[in-house]
Amino acid sequence: MRNITIAAAVGFAAIAATSAATAGTVLDAVKARGALICGVGTGTAGFMLADSQGKWVGLDVDVCRAVASAIFGDAEKVKFVPLSSQQRFTALQSGEVDMLSNNTTDTLTRDTALGLDFTAVTYYDGQGFLVNKKLGVKSAKELNGATVCVAPGTTTELNLADYFRANKMTFKPVVIEKVDEVRAAFFSGRCDVYTNDSSSLYATRTANVPPPAKPEDFIVLPEIISKEPLAPAVRHGDNQFADIVRWSQYAMIEAEEYGITSKNVDEMMKSDNPTIKRILGVTPGMGKALGVDEKWVYNIVKQVGNYGESFDRNVGMGSPLKIERGLNNLWTKGGLQYAPPIR
Numbered sequence: 001m002r003n004i005t006i007a008a009a010v011g012f013a014a015i016a017a018t019s020a021a022t023a024g025t026v027l028d029a030v031k032a033r034g035a036l037i038c039g040v041g042t043g044t045a046g047f048m049l050a051d052s053q054g055k056w057v058g059l060d061v062d063v064c065r066a067v068a069s070a071i072f073g074d075a076e077k078v079k080f081v082p083l084s085s086q087q088r089f090t091a092l093q094s095g096e097v098d099m100l101s102n103n104t105t106d107t108l109t110r111d112t113a114l115g116l117d118f119t120a121v122t123y124y125d126g127q128g129f130l131v132n133k134k135l136g137v138k139s140a141k142e143l144n145g146a147t148v149c150v151a152p153g154t155t156t157e158l159n160l161a162d163y164f165r166a167n168k169m170t171f172k173p174v175v176i177e178k179v180d181e182v183r184a185a186f187f188s189g190r191c192d193v194y195t196n197d198s199s200s201l202y203a204t205r206t207a208n209v210p211p212p213a214k215p216e217d218f219i220v221l222p223e224i225i226s227k228e229p230l231a232p233a234v235r236h237g238d239n240q241f242a243d244i245v246r247w248s249q250y251a252m253i254e255a256e257e258y259g260i261t262s263k264n265v266d267e268m269m270k271s272d273n274p275t276i277k278r279i280l281g282v283t284p285g286m287g288k289a290l291g292v293d294e295k296w297v298y299n300i301v302k303q304v305g306n307y308g309e310s311f312d313r314n315v316g317m318g319s320p321l322k323i324e325r326g327l328n329n330l331w332t333k334g335g336l337q338y339a340p341p342i343r
């Protein structure tokens with residue numbers, strides 16, 4: 001019974017990793033293959049989306065590109081595998097992908113029972129509700145009896161049940177695996193409400209509303225009902241690879257903090273600041289310690305940008321989503337993004 005409960009909580013993914021996934025180190029396998037294999041979502045504007053040329057773009061995609069830059073000095077050496085919320089953990093455990101970077105929430109059971117390691121938080125999120133204005137609802141507390149579209153194997157599904165129970169309300173779930181089908185069900189009126197991470201709701205409202213309906217016809221209700229720290233995940237048991245993913249993320253945050261951008265990084269190589277010299281590998285040591293080239297941060301920032309550049313371009317004010325930095329601002333600006341020192 002206990003195992004069933006845990007499996008349900010983490011989405012029925014198999015628990016054992018295959019031998020293919022555990023033989024040798026991930027870094028060796030990635031190098032021998034000549035590309036990183038990154039599990040992403042199937043298509044969420046701003047976070048992970050293949051454009052009309054098939055090129056993947058987004059905040060989560062940039063993390064994969066940063067890791068490829070650290071390992072190969074080339075942000076293009078990534079193969080992207082789109083995965084649904086149901087498929088993602090099995091794909092990682094079986095070795096089909098080297099890492100996930102796909103709006104996955106870091107939770108205790110995923111870390112333990114599923115045998116994953118979460119690296120740094122890419123995006124501090126929380127769960128919300130999207131409704132058609134015609135429903136005439138201003139607060140989630142008015143959703144008693146609503147039909148709610150939700151994806152299986154997600155924290156979303158679990159929080160939804162908790163929230164309605166805690167508020168002594170009932171709901172009818174419409175559980176659909178594929179995100180484009182969930183959206184279609186919601187927009188066709190099969191559900192009163194679509195619940196997901198609020199970032200994803202903003203993406204859906206900006207990019208997926210079928211004409212003649214307009215984004216303004218829909219609102220995200222004010223209640224944020226959970227904490228969703230979205231982070232890349234790797235398999236347990238390969239600390240070096242986990243370190244490379246984690247420190248690639250930290251490098252993007254640290255670069256933003258020290259004002260190093262894709263535009264000025266060549267100039268910054270001439271800086272006298274000892275911290276900047278260490279970050280950019282002008283003073284060697286950090287790359288060696290991590291097992292990558294000394295120019296790893298230079299390559300990440302030059303090819304992908306710092307965290308602020310990636311945020312702005314993909315989901316922030318430089319993008320159609322126009323999401324505020326909020327919790328995802330640097331700690332020096334009132335947010336939670338805080339990288340330990342590169343030293």
Ligand SMILES: N[C@@H](CCC(=O)N[C@@H](CS)C(=O)NCC(=O)O)C(=O)O
Nearest residue numbers: 041042043044104105151154155179
């Ligand atoms: N953060 C939640 C939900 C994440 C999630 O993947 N939700 C799906 C449900 S629709 C999604 O948004 N997928 C986006 C995509 O495939 O592009 C979790 O880790 O369980």
